[in-house]
Amino acid sequence: MKKTSTQKTNKKKKEADVLTKGNPWVYSETVKDHFLHPRNFMKAGEEEKFQYNGVGMIGSPVCGDVMKFWILVDPKTEKIKDARWRTFGCASAIASTSVLSEMILRNGGMTLEKARKITPNDIIKELGGLPDIKYHCSVLGDKALRDAINDYYRRTGQYDKIEPEGSRVIDKVLKITEKDIEKAVLDGARTLEEVQEKTKVGLGDPTCIPLVEELIRFYREKYNL
Amino acid sequence: MKRYYFDYAATTPMRKEVLKAMQLFWQKQFGNPSSLYLEGRIAKQAIESARAKVANILRTQPKEIIFTNGGTESVNLALQGTAHFYRKNFARPKIIISTIEHPAGLETAKALKKEGFETAYLKVQKNGLVDLEQLKQLIDEQTILVSIMYANNEIGVIEPIPKIAQIIKDFRQKHQTAFPFFHTDACQAAGYLDIQANKLGVDLMSLNGGKIYGPKATGILYKREGVEIKPIIHGGGQEKNYRSGTENVPGIIGFATALELAQKEKEKESQRLKSLRDYLIKNVLETIPKVFVNGDLKNRLPNNAHFTILDVEGEALVLKLDEYGIAASTGSACHSKSLQPSHVLQAIGLPNEFIHGSLRITLGKDTTKKDINYLTQALKKVVQELRELSPISLKLKS
Numbered sequence: 001m002k003k004t005s006t007q008k009t010n011k012k013k014k015e016a017d018v019l020t021k022g023n024p025w026v027y028s029e030t031v032k033d034h035f036l037h038p039r040n041f042m043k044a045g046e047e048e049k050f051q052y053n054g055v056g057m058i059g060s061p062v063c064g065d066v067m068k069f070w071i072l073v074d075p076k077t078e079k080i081k082d083a084r085w086r087t088f089g090c091a092s093a094i095a096s097t098s099v100l101s102e103m104i105l106r107n108g109g110m111t112l113e114k115a116r117k118i119t120p121n122d123i124i125k126e127l128g129g130l131p132d133i134k135y136h137c138s139v140l141g142d143k144a145l146r147d148a149i150n151d152y153y154r155r156t157g158q159y160d161k162i163e164p165e166g167s168r169v170i171d172k173v174l175k176i177t178e179k180d181i182e183k184a185v186l187d188g189a190r191t192l193e194e195v196q197e198k199t200k201v202g203l204g205d206p207t208c209i210p211l212v213e214e215l216i217r218f219y220r221e222k223y224n225l
Numbered sequence: 226m227k228r229y230y231f232d233y234a235a236t237t238p239m240r241k242e243v244l245k246a247m248q249l250f251w252q253k254q255f256g257n258p259s260s261l262y263l264e265g266r267i268a269k270q271a272i273e274s275a276r277a278k279v280a281n282i283l284r285t286q287p288k289e290i291i292f293t294n295g296g297t298e299s300v301n302l303a304l305q306g307t308a309h310f311y312r313k314n315f316a317r318p319k320i321i322i323s324t325i326e327h328p329a330g331l332e333t334a335k336a337l338k339k340e341g342f343e344t345a346y347l348k349v350q351k352n353g354l355v356d357l358e359q360l361k362q363l364i365d366e367q368t369i370l371v372s373i374m375y376a377n378n379e380i381g382v383i384e385p386i387p388k389i390a391q392i393i394k395d396f397r398q399k400h401q402t403a404f405p406f407f408h409t410d411a412c413q414a415a416g417y418l419d420i421q422a423n424k425l426g427v428d429l430m431s432l433n434g435g436k437i438y439g440p441k442a443t444g445i446l447y448k449r450e451g452v453e454i455k456p457i458i459h460g461g462g463q464e465k466n467y468r469s470g471t472e473n474v475p476g477i478i479g480f481a482t483a484l485e486l487a488q489k490e491k492e493k494e495s496q497r498l499k500s501l502r503d504y505l506i507k508n509v510l511e512t513i514p515k516v517f518v519n520g521d522l523k524n525r526l527p528n529n530a531h532f533t534i535l536d537v538e539g540e541a542l543v544l545k546l547d548e549y550g551i552a553a554s555t556g557s558a559c560h561s562k563s564l565q566p567s568h569v570l571q572a573i574g575l576p577n578e579f580i581h582g583s584l585r586i587t588l589g590k591d592t593t594k595k596d597i598n599y600l601t602q603a604l605k606k607v608v609q610e611l612r613e614l615s616p617i618s619l620k621l622k623s
Contacts, residue, residue: 026544035541036548044613061578061617064538064558064566068616086616090540090557094614 027092028128034095039102042070042084050084053155056147058165059140065089067097067144071104073152079109085144092127092134093141099126100141116149116163118142121214139218170211173204181212185219192216229596231553233436233528233589234378234413239479240438240590246482247440250475258472259461268474275481282488283430283447284421291446291467292477296412296433299446300329300372302468303408303429306454307370308337311404319343321363321371323355323384324572327410330372331568347373352521353382353573357392364396368405375414375425379556379569379585380520381529383418384409390426406452412436412444416487417495417526428452432484434476438590439483443476498588499527501597505586506530508601513608515621519573519583528588533579535619537611542584545611549603556583578619 025032042050052070059066065088072082083105087097100123104110120139124130143165153161163169166179176199184198192213196202202209219225230238250271256264258272272292280287293299304320312318322334324346338344345363348356355373364371371393376383386409393407408429411420416437422430429452433444448454448467460469506518515535534542539557546553556567558581566580575583586600 035544038614041614057616061581061619062576064577064581066615066617086614088536088615088617089538091544093538094541 027095027130027134030099030126030128031092031095031130034098034127035091038094038098040083040085040105041098041101042068042086046084051082052084054148054150054152056144056149056151058144058147059089061088065093065140067093067140069097069101069141069144069148071145071148071152073112074109075156077109078112080104080112080115081109085141087141089140090134092130095127096123096130097141097144099123100145102126104145112149112152116146118145119211119214120218121210135217135221170208170215171201171203171205172208174200176201176204178215181215182219185216185225186223190216190220190225226550229549229551229599230591231551231586231588231596231600233592234381234585234587235554236435236441237416237438237589238591239440240483240486242486243439243479243482247475247479250478254474256474258474259463268472272472272474272477275477278481278485279445282420282484284423285447286450288465289422289448289450291448291464292472292480293444293446293468294470294473295435295442295444296327296410296431297329298468299431299433299444300327300408300410301333302446302454302457303431303448304330304333304337304370304372305457306467307406307408307429307452308342309455310453311369312342315367315369317343317367318369319345319365319367321345321347321360321368321405323347323349323373325349325353325377325379325382325569326372326374327378327412330374330410334372343367347371349382349572351574352524353377353380353519353569354521354524355384355389357385357388360389360392361396364393364405366400366402366404370406370408370429372408372410375409375411375420375430376418376526377520377569378413379567380531380573381413381526381587382520383414383524383526385524386425386427394426403451413526415484417491417498417528420488422447422449434480434483437483437487440476440479443473443480445480494590495527498592501588501592501594502527502530504594505588505597505601508597509604512601512605515619517621519570519575528592530586530588532584532586533575534582534584534608535579535621536582536615536617537608538581539583541611542582542607545607546603549607551600551603554585554587556585557581 052072054071057068068086070084071080074081083101085097085101087094104115150162168178170176180199184195189195189198195216201212254267256268258269276287276290279290320334320337320342322330334344347360350356373384373389375386390407406428409427410431412433415432428449430447435441456467458469463469463472510516517533519531539555543553543555556570558566566577570580570583
């Protein structure tokens with residue numbers, strides 16, 4: 001391959017101005033950093049040694065994304081003391097899981113109650129944004145984490161605290177679950193108003209509306225609607 | 226950082242001979258070929274001599290060459306042009322197209338379907354070659370056009386164009402009709418394969434400059450005399466009214482020069498690239514576990530290697546390779562604008578979980594054996610890193 005480095009330096013300088021203008025990478029610098037230098041992932045051979053009391057996995061290779069989370073929870077405080085993950089997926093999927101592992105381990109570890117409330121938007125914010133089309137990549141990380149949290153509750157016999165994915169209550173007043181939102185979208189609702197017509201979600205607990213909007217978006221992307 | 230370019234099927238750098246040939250026509254001879262005065266006549270003469278050059282390579286008449294703004298436009302003109310011109314002759318006008326065409330063909334067929342044309346899709350076998358028996362079934366007296374690409378842009382498979390042409394000729398003879406016409410998208414083929422129109426037996430053929438070390442956004446549609454098309458761009462009536470708009474004089478000169486050089490060097494360069502490509506495939510299969518090659522190995526462009534690498538995702542693979550200075554491409558869904566996995570890999574029956582791990586390596590003029598060694602080493606490292614991150618372990622199907 002021919003070298004361009006042999007060109008005159010002044011010419012090179014001029015070219016560089018054009019070449020480095022704007023964002024030089026496809027995603028944010030944070031995404032790049034986490035993708036190229038992933039944090040807290042489960043290294044080869046580490047599985048046998050790593051102490052954990054909750055593990056969860058979500059996704060399928062057919063869809064192109066699989067995420068697995070291992071967590072070590074302190075039973076006294078129910079804070080996440082340590083975590084590992086593995087992800088099969090694109091750069092933003094890998095970065096999403098990596099940044100999520102940092103979020104839950106920050107400041108001595110997040111409580112399980114707080115951790116299970118992390119939304120895709122929280123992850124995207126932490127990443128410094130993701131292109132619209134990559135939104136779904138951030139969705140599976142929090143689902144895998146919640147799967148691991150459920151597993152912890154199962155292992156510790158706290159069955160009342162298990163929230164199977166999908167049955168998560170979104171509107172606490174009206175007891176409307178994720179499944180209800182999914183069904184509304186599958187039944188033809190495309191906007192918040194249309195979903196509200198079908199489910200009344202948010203009328204009891206308006207604080208859940210941003211989450212409902214995220215879910216509508218997720219299911220529309222998931223089912224290509 | 227030194228860059229290693231392995232995406233010659235995406236586009237090629239322009240060669241210096243081409244740049245040199247174009248030079249005169251940017252500033253010094255900038256005339257409009259439609260003008261009557263000297264500047265115009267010079268420009269006109271230049272594009273006509275380019276046309277003659279292209280016609281000579283294709284062994285056609287110069288008037289059968291239409292200069293366009295690139296491969297996509299040529300394919301659109303061929304498909305839309307014939308469909309619209311001959312529509313009135315048919316009760317249920319129909320187009321046959323292969324499932325592995327470039328989006329330029331597939332999306333145009335979709336648009337024609339919306340207009341009321343019938344579209345039939347010719348399947349390919351697992352090796353990427355079209356099913357000739359199915360073609361015989363699909364052609365009927367309502368068929369205006371059959372469009373099948375010469376060489377595929379993703380897996381590099383070369384379709385049996387003369388055999389397809391024979392099937393079409395047999396149908397025409399048997400039914401005493403001029404239809405269907407046969408178009409081939411030869412954009413990927415022009416650098417390596419014989420493109421003489423009569424030998425191939427095609428009525429229409431699309432070529433472009435950006436894949437043969439010529440200028441981007443240049444190309445031609447070969448249209449056999451007697452085949453008619455309705456223009457898609459209307460205006461000043463240039464290119465015999467088939468393609469209006471002031472001619473891209475430097476582009477046309479550049480295209481003709483690039484095509485001439487590519488065709489002159491094709492045997493020697495094909496041989497060189499084929500041996501490098503085979504060396505690459507051998508190395509990759511030997512050093513990286515759980516990898517296989519897609520597409521027929523014999524009927525294949527000499528510069529194309531297309532791998533499926535299990536348990537890694539293509540976009541991540543491409544971005545990691547980029548960090549090593551390597552430019553390559555993938556058919557993974559996450560890489561595409563639509564999030565749809567490659568239609569070509571779907572067409573050859575590859576399951577989605579394998580499509581996500583696809584990697585296309587295409588070689589070209591500047592590729593050396595040293596580059597291939599570097600690529601193999603970097604790929605091995607990157608795959609190892611991504612597999613370490615990956616929670617899945619798929620099994621190779623035999």
